[in-house]
Amino acid sequence: MTAYEDLMTFTRTTEALAQVSGRLGWDQETVMPRGAAEQRSEENAALEGVLHQRRTDPRIADWLAAIDETSLDEVGRAQVRLIRRDHERSIRVPEALATAIARTVSKGHLIWAEARADDNFAAFAPILTEILALRREEAAALAAGGDLYDALLDTYEPGAKAADLDAMFGALRPRLVSLREAVLSRPELPGLATSFDEKGQMKLARLLARTFGYDFTRGRVDKAVHPFSSGSGDDVRITTRTVPLDPFNCLYSTVHEVGHGCYEQNIDAAYRLTPVGQGASMGVHESQSRIYENQLGRSRAFTGWLYGQMRDTFGDFGIPDEDTFYGAVNRVRNGYIRTEADELQYNLHVLLRFDLERGLISGDLAVADLEAAWNDRFEADFGFAVDKPSNGVLQDVHWSAGLFGYFPTYSLGNVYAGCLNKALRAAVPELDSQLAQGDTSAATGWLRDTLQRDGGLRTPREIITRAAGQPPTEGPLLDYLEEKFRGLYAL
Amino acid sequence: MTAYEDLMTFTRTTEALAQVSGRLGWDQETVMPRGAAEQRSEENAALEGVLHQRRTDPRIADWLAAIDETSLDEVGRAQVRLIRRDHERSIRVPEALATAIARTVSKGHLIWAEARADDNFAAFAPILTEILALRREEAAALAAGGDLYDALLDTYEPGAKAADLDAMFGALRPRLVSLREAVLSRPELPGLATSFDEKGQMKLARLLARTFGYDFTRGRVDKAVHPFSSGSGDDVRITTRTVPLDPFNCLYSTVHEVGHGCYEQNIDAAYRLTPVGQGASMGVHESQSRIYENQLGRSRAFTGWLYGQMRDTFGDFGIPDEDTFYGAVNRVRNGYIRTEADELQYNLHVLLRFDLERGLISGDLAVADLEAAWNDRFEADFGFAVDKPSNGVLQDVHWSAGLFGYFPTYSLGNVYAGCLNKALRAAVPELDSQLAQGDTSAATGWLRDTLQRDGGLRTPREIITRAAGQPPTEGPLLDYLEEKFRGLYAL
Numbered sequence: 001m002t003a004y005e006d007l008m009t010f011t012r013t014t015e016a017l018a019q020v021s022g023r024l025g026w027d028q029e030t031v032m033p034r035g036a037a038e039q040r041s042e043e044n045a046a047l048e049g050v051l052h053q054r055r056t057d058p059r060i061a062d063w064l065a066a067i068d069e070t071s072l073d074e075v076g077r078a079q080v081r082l083i084r085r086d087h088e089r090s091i092r093v094p095e096a097l098a099t100a101i102a103r104t105v106s107k108g109h110l111i112w113a114e115a116r117a118d119d120n121f122a123a124f125a126p127i128l129t130e131i132l133a134l135r136r137e138e139a140a141a142l143a144a145g146g147d148l149y150d151a152l153l154d155t156y157e158p159g160a161k162a163a164d165l166d167a168m169f170g171a172l173r174p175r176l177v178s179l180r181e182a183v184l185s186r187p188e189l190p191g192l193a194t195s196f197d198e199k200g201q202m203k204l205a206r207l208l209a210r211t212f213g214y215d216f217t218r219g220r221v222d223k224a225v226h227p228f229s230s231g232s233g234d235d236v237r238i239t240t241r242t243v244p245l246d247p248f249n250c251l252y253s254t255v256h257e258v259g260h261g262c263y264e265q266n267i268d269a270a271y272r273l274t275p276v277g278q279g280a281s282m283g284v285h286e287s288q289s290r291i292y293e294n295q296l297g298r299s300r301a302f303t304g305w306l307y308g309q310m311r312d313t314f315g316d317f318g319i320p321d322e323d324t325f326y327g328a329v330n331r332v333r334n335g336y337i338r339t340e341a342d343e344l345q346y347n348l349h350v351l352l353r354f355d356l357e358r359g360l361i362s363g364d365l366a367v368a369d370l371e372a373a374w375n376d377r378f379e380a381d382f383g384f385a386v387d388k389p390s391n392g393v394l395q396d397v398h399w400s401a402g403l404f405g406y407f408p409t410y411s412l413g414n415v416y417a418g419c420l421n422k423a424l425r426a427a428v429p430e431l432d433s434q435l436a437q438g439d440t441s442a443a444t445g446w447l448r449d450t451l452q453r454d455g456g457l458r459t460p461r462e463i464i465t466r467a468a469g470q471p472p473t474e475g476p477l478l479d480y481l482e483e484k485f486r487g488l489y490a491l
Numbered sequence: 492m493t494a495y496e497d498l499m500t501f502t503r504t505t506e507a508l509a510q511v512s513g514r515l516g517w518d519q520e521t522v523m524p525r526g527a528a529e530q531r532s533e534e535n536a537a538l539e540g541v542l543h544q545r546r547t548d549p550r551i552a553d554w555l556a557a558i559d560e561t562s563l564d565e566v567g568r569a570q571v572r573l574i575r576r577d578h579e580r581s582i583r584v585p586e587a588l589a590t591a592i593a594r595t596v597s598k599g600h601l602i603w604a605e606a607r608a609d610d611n612f613a614a615f616a617p618i619l620t621e622i623l624a625l626r627r628e629e630a631a632a633l634a635a636g637g638d639l640y641d642a643l644l645d646t647y648e649p650g651a652k653a654a655d656l657d658a659m660f661g662a663l664r665p666r667l668v669s670l671r672e673a674v675l676s677r678p679e680l681p682g683l684a685t686s687f688d689e690k691g692q693m694k695l696a697r698l699l700a701r702t703f704g705y706d707f708t709r710g711r712v713d714k715a716v717h718p719f720s721s722g723s724g725d726d727v728r729i730t731t732r733t734v735p736l737d738p739f740n741c742l743y744s745t746v747h748e749v750g751h752g753c754y755e756q757n758i759d760a761a762y763r764l765t766p767v768g769q770g771a772s773m774g775v776h777e778s779q780s781r782i783y784e785n786q787l788g789r790s791r792a793f794t795g796w797l798y799g800q801m802r803d804t805f806g807d808f809g810i811p812d813e814d815t816f817y818g819a820v821n822r823v824r825n826g827y828i829r830t831e832a833d834e835l836q837y838n839l840h841v842l843l844r845f846d847l848e849r850g851l852i853s854g855d856l857a858v859a860d861l862e863a864a865w866n867d868r869f870e871a872d873f874g875f876a877v878d879k880p881s882n883g884v885l886q887d888v889h890w891s892a893g894l895f896g897y898f899p900t901y902s903l904g905n906v907y908a909g910c911l912n913k914a915l916r917a918a919v920p921e922l923d924s925q926l927a928q929g930d931t932s933a934a935t936g937w938l939r940d941t942l943q944r945d946g947g948l949r950t951p952r953e954i955i956t957r958a959a960g961q962p963p964t965e966g967p968l969l970d971y972l973e974e975k976f977r978g979l980y981a982l
Contacts, residue, residue: 016533016537016538017534017538019530019534020511020534020537020538023515023518023534027518031522032726033707033708033709033711033725033728035708035709036709036726039510039725039763039764040726042507042764043507043510043511043514045507046511047507047508050508215526216524217525218524218526218527219524220522220524234524234527234529235523235531
């Protein structure tokens with residue numbers, strides 16, 4: 001065997017174990033008995049230790065040194081690039097630290113879920129302080145003298161820099177704020193006013209998953225506190241949740257996670273259990289989930305079809321026609337929750353988190369001051385006060401899982417989705433007439449063939465530039481949002 | 492740290508990874524998407540490779556050599572005994588073989604499930620041939636010149652020998668055959684004749700689990716093709732199945748698996764994630780599942796209580812009184828399926844498998860001849876012909892999972908349960924009046940305190956001898972069965 005073949009055999013086993021770790025995470029969120037939490041944290045730590053040992057195995061550096069990259073094809077070079085990146089990052093983090101992080105976030109998640117249920121930030125603060133300290137230690141090891149936050153951000157969005165994002169978000173913000181103010185000055189659009197049974201919501205959620213091409217023979221849909229997608233290749237699972245008065249929460253969370261899931265399911269099977277066989281970054285992943293959810297799922301054309309499905313499932317639910325339904329799906333209202341926010345305000349929720357977590361990582365913001373800082377910033381951005389921690393600082397799972405540097409990839413994904421949507425509309429001019437029939441195949445097929453099937457073959461920036469025909473920029477997203485919401489609110 | 496502490500730290504991590512492997516098995520049987528099977532076999536193989544590397548790690552021998560056992564307490568000595576045993580067995584099996592077995596049985600299981608659904612043994616034979624060849628190779632490595640079958644049997648029942656079991660089963664057989672013939676010469680007892688909805692069955696199954704002390708905060712009950720129990724410590728899950736016309740299948744499968752599950756849940760928490768913190772052997776495990784299911788669950792006293800619960804759940808289901816219900820629960824009829832067999836005939840099903848699999852392992856019986864051998868032996872033992880493979884050679888999951896040497900531990904467990912029941916009845920004379928109230932606490936408490944909480948602290952033979960007050964022997968089981976079935980059939 002050549003050095004490249006040895007390296008790939010070793011890497012396939014590592015990736016298989018990483019899939020097992022993902023499966024444990026799914027289990028913890030959906031089916032794990034409550035009393036198993038402490039034991040599970042030992043199990044997670046054991047598996048994380050194995051993964052860390054493999055990722056830091058000195059043979060990887062030897063194999064990498066022995067490989068003649070000019071003898072490899074494009075896929076081989078991409079595998080080497082991703083393996084080298086992962087190895088070089090991993091050897092900077094001591095095993096004891098990696099194990100401590102795994103153990104602590106496993107506990108932290110359970111404590112967060114309880115604190116959130118009890119609306120008690122103080123119950124979460126001690127473990128969050130521990131998690132933050134461990135992640136800062138990791139960031140310092142990764143950054144090797146560079147910026148701590150960039151080191152974490154790079155975990156989720158290879159090559160991204162906080163300063164660049166700050167500039168991009170700075171350009172987004174004034175046009176979003178101005179559009180938001182204009183919209184909120186107009187009369188409210190009608191919303192839903194009845195209750196929707198869970199069974200009907202889950203039936204429609206599964207129908208939507210199928211409609212967007214999710215393959216149930218290689219995945220499943222379950223309920224969890226926080227919707228998520230996990231796994232790669234042939235075992236890609238998603239979760240959703242139901243709220244009786246807000247079926248859109250369930251339906252659009254499902255379409256969102258289906259976007260993530262289809263990205264993984266649609267990657268070329270030849271790349272299975274390799275670094276190329278996975279989504280390229282969190283930002284690219286989010287571009288898929290958001291374009292499925294918003295540019296396709298919340299379009300006038302598709303909501304017209306969905307309106308008929310809702311009527312078939314729930315009978316008359318008080319919305320008289322497709323146009324009113326389109327307004328109900330997209331109406332802009334004050335709200336606390338990021339995952340329930342409309343497209344217009346969503347990025348403002350993300351920017352709040354991006355700024356706060358940069359403060360936490362830099363040390364400018366203490367965990368003890370986080371709840372107050374959140375509440376102050378929220379009121380400043382949204383014009384009204386947070387009423388309880390579960391509507392504020394405790395609403396998201398991310399920090400309990402140690403995911404600092406992850407939030408900005410949501411807005412970056414929206415920017416990417418804006419660019420992709422512009423290119424998709426140019427490539428498939430008849431798209432709306434298909435969406436109006438509940439047919440997403442031209443859109444999802446274009447995304448599959450243009451970028452999904454290639455997985456991590458290229459860098460995030462290359463992927464978007466290649467698919468959109470230009471480097472990522474916030475303009476198309478803003479143009480799309482302004483056109484959509486000016487139309488909805490007759491501005 | 493001392494050598495013992497180093498060894499135990501290393502072992503705890505291995506045991507945590509073994510728990511992860513068990514969780515993957517549960518996932519595969521209950522929730523895994525069908526299309527994930529091939530990828531899962533890679534994941535299983537990767538994890539099995541890690542476990543095998545750890546179990547064969549040369550540091551284990553160094554630590555064991557450095558430990559002064561006289562400085563250890565009883566628990567420490569038991570840990571060392573179990574770790575040494577596991578290490579010495581593991582280093583005999585090459586990693587490539589261990590990995591090949593994991594990969595093949597993972598595939599084999601899926602092929603078996605399809606072959607069983609299609610009633611097509613020929614579709615299963617090729618993979619079974621592969622599995623058998625791999626297990627024989629493993630047996631040869633383990634036996635180091637000794638008996639191949641004993642080497643496999645020792646995996647599940649440390650210290651047991653096929654020749655001893657053969658002698659014990661030889662003593663069981665004539666009295667069982669004679670009792671069976673006497674019973675079948677009598678008029679049939681009335682059985683159930685209506686359909687029982689799945690929801691009611693699962694509700695009662697969960698009630699029975701609670702009644703026998705199963706802790707739902709550290710476990711869960713799901714449906715699967717084959718009932719099983721998996722996991723140790725704080726994450727012990729069981730499965731069951733429902734058949735509309737036979738609620739006893741669901742209810743007594745549940746009580747059986749609850750016996751396994753409670754054994755694991757009741758082990759002293761101080762032993763968690765160590766070799767002592769698990770059931771001592773499959774035979775001892777089966778003694779717990781069988782005493783819960785049969786000597787307690789199918790007793791006249793307990794079925795009296797269960798009759799009332801059945802009436803509350805299903806209304807009038809055509810059984811007029813407790814005595815008739817007791818007869819319906821215990822009636823002896825011709826049947827194909829081991830897991831549905833009554834107490835009287837159950838061991839005859841096991842002896843058939845014990846003899847056939849000894850033939851497979853010795854090479855006297857070829858896989859190509861297995862279906863015919865099964866059918867011939869079945870007709871000879873039970874007096875009627877197998878009608879289809881799913882009622883014959885394809886009915887059990889075990890061989891598809893490579894579990895050769897496992898079946899005899901079922902009958903050994905029944906023998907152990909007979910011994911334990913005799914001692915339990917002597918220790919708790921008022922047992923029946925409690926069972927008649929649906930109160931199992933004195934019985935399950937005696938089992939917990941007498942043997943369950945100690946896990947693998949002692950050898951299987953020591954455990955039964957200590958709890959029963961005499962070495963294991965078939966006499967008490969036979970006495971119990973003869974008294975019970977003579978009463979039921981007025982012999």
